[in-house]
Amino acid sequence: AGVVAKEGLSSHRNLQTVWREIEGGQYSSQPLAAVQRLRGICDLDLNSVQAKQLLQLLAGALGRADLAQGMAPPTPVGSSQGDRGRYGGGSSSRQSSVPPARWAPSGNRSGASTPTPGGYGPGDGGVGSGGGLQFGHSQSRMRGGYPSEQEETPAWRGGRSSTREGSRERSGGGSSGGGGALTIGWNELIRPEQLTFGPQVGSGGSATVCRGSWNGQEVAIKKISGVAHLEEMKKEVDALRRLRHPRLVRFIGACLQSPLLLVVTEFMPGGSLHDRLFGARKNPPMALTQRCTVACHMAEGMAFLHSQRVVHRDLKSMNILLDAQQNAKICDFGLAHQMCVESTHIARKLDGEGGSPRYMAPECYDAAHGKLTDKVDIWAMGCILIELFGGVLPYADCMTMPQLTARILVERRPPEVPPMTPPPVVDLIRRCVVFDPSWRLTASDLLNELGKLRL
Numbered sequence: 001a002g003v004v005a006k007e008g009l010s011s012h013r014n015l016q017t018v019w020r021e022i023e024g025g026q027y028s029s030q031p032l033a034a035v036q037r038l039r040g041i042c043d044l045d046l047n048s049v050q051a052k053q054l055l056q057l058l059a060g061a062l063g064r065a066d067l068a069q070g071m072a073p074p075t076p077v078g079s080s081q082g083d084r085g086r087y088g089g090g091s092s093s094r095q096s097s098v099p100p101a102r103w104a105p106s107g108n109r110s111g112a113s114t115p116t117p118g119g120y121g122p123g124d125g126g127v128g129s130g131g132g133l134q135f136g137h138s139q140s141r142m143r144g145g146y147p148s149e150q151e152e153t154p155a156w157r158g159g160r161s162s163t164r165e166g167s168r169e170r171s172g173g174g175s176s177g178g179g180g181a182l183t184i185g186w187n188e189l190i191r192p193e194q195l196t197f198g199p200q201v202g203s204g205g206s207a208t209v210c211r212g213s214w215n216g217q218e219v220a221i222k223k224i225s226g227v228a229h230l231e232e233m234k235k236e237v238d239a240l241r242r243l244r245h246p247r248l249v250r251f252i253g254a255c256l257q258s259p260l261l262l263v264v265t266e267f268m269p270g271g272s273l274h275d276r277l278f279g280a281r282k283n284p285p286m287a288l289t290q291r292c293t294v295a296c297h298m299a300e301g302m303a304f305l306h307s308q309r310v311v312h313r314d315l316k317s318m319n320i321l322l323d324a325q326q327n328a329k330i331c332d333f334g335l336a337h338q339m340c341v342e343s344t345h346i347a348r349k350l351d352g353e354g355g356s357p358r359y360m361a362p363e364c365y366d367a368a369h370g371k372l373t374d375k376v377d378i379w380a381m382g383c384i385l386i387e388l389f390g391g392v393l394p395y396a397d398c399m400t401m402p403q404l405t406a407r408i409l410v411e412r413r414p415p416e417v418p419p420m421t422p423p424p425v426v427d428l429i430r431r432c433v434v435f436d437p438s439w440r441l442t443a444s445d446l447l448n449e450l451g452k453l454r455l
Contacts, residue, residue: 005057190253190264224261232334233261239333247301249331270322277387288455290326291388297328299447306374306443309339315380316359317387358394359383362408362435375437382432389425390418422455
């Protein structure tokens with residue numbers, strides 16, 4: 001762990017700056033301030049506990065045991081709605097730095113996403129209304145987050161037959177993650193003894209992700225941290241099992257056996273696009289042709305989602321995973337919203353919209369900029385294209401939330417496109433990050449335009 005921390009320090013300029021300040025004694029009498037300063041590096045996406053652990057790792061690896069011993073316990077992590085992980089937290093008293101990947105711009109935060117050095121992280125869903133999980137032939141209802149054996153019945157209730165053998169579709173309509181019960185088939189119900197847990201490849205406030213195997217098949221196993229996140233698990237499972245496409249991470253099954261809450265998906269050995277561009281996997285750099293392929297794959301997955309009237313709402317490079325051949329797939333459907341046929345937009349939440357601040361469209365911050373539609377994904381895709389072809393984060397110079405919100409809401413400036421970005425891509429990016437949602441490209445148009453690129 002110390003070696004990994006030193007490697008991260010050598011390649012991360014913002015982290016180097018903070019570490020120099022700590023070594024220079026700037027925070028000698030304020031260890032908590034050092035933790036919060038580290039958390040202010042928004043692309044590291046750490047909660048208080050993780051920031052403290054990173055500082056302790058660095059202190060130990062660099063021979064500064066005095067600093068490690070001086071680290072005071074951080075402010076307890078948690079808020080009224082809890083923290084959120086990514087596949088791939090914070091406290092209510094957190095300073096006004098750009099927060100981790102998921103956040104509600106007003107009121108209480110709906111959660112946060114925490115990437116890890118490996119580029120794989122646990123993706124969680126938005127907190128919704130109540131409901132249980134319901135399995136193909138027998139039904140398990142949630143009491144306090146776990147199935148009650150007394151309520152299990154051999155009679156399967158509701159739903160209808162699916163074309164997929166051995167599974168059932170959830171009955172009723174509505175949006176993904178709604179208040180009804182979720183149904184999964186027997187072939188999707190996984191027992192703990194079928195799983196072998198390997199090394200952890202990601203973690204967050206509400207989940208951890210391990211590399212593992214299921215009946216001999218390599219998989220990613222996401223372990224939900226507690227019953228408080230049961231509804232998030234329900235929402236993500238619902239979206240994953242209904243949305244089957246080559247450009248979406250494939251759902252394998254779920255385990256709901258006290259005390260385990262597990263979501264099992266295919267394992268993507270290439271890690272996240274964010275890690276491939278900026279993290280431990282960045283060398284050798286991606287070839288331009290490969291970047292074009294990844295862009296097309298992302299747009300293809302997004303076009304499919306929009307064709308199903310599903311808005312992802314948390315697209316970012318950390319939620320784009322790569323397989324061994326560097327093919328890209330979209331993951332983390334915890335905030336995804338299924339729009340009804342008659343709907344033209346998504347209803348706003350009273351406590352603000354969740355999302356990842358650097359990638360959130362202006363209308364997510366302020367209703368004055370428009371209604372929430374699938375065009376929020378287009379804005380986010382433009383931000384990812386800046387990373388993919390320009391090599392920088394969107395709004396890279398904004399290190400705090402006040403800076404970011406001022407740039408978007410006061411100055412009304414989209415993220416800057418680096419000069420080295422190929423001109424044809426610059427044009428596409430600018431057509432994605434338009435303040436007026438009606439002027440943004442559609443997902444199908446973006447896919448068509450990317451397919452025509454000859455770089």
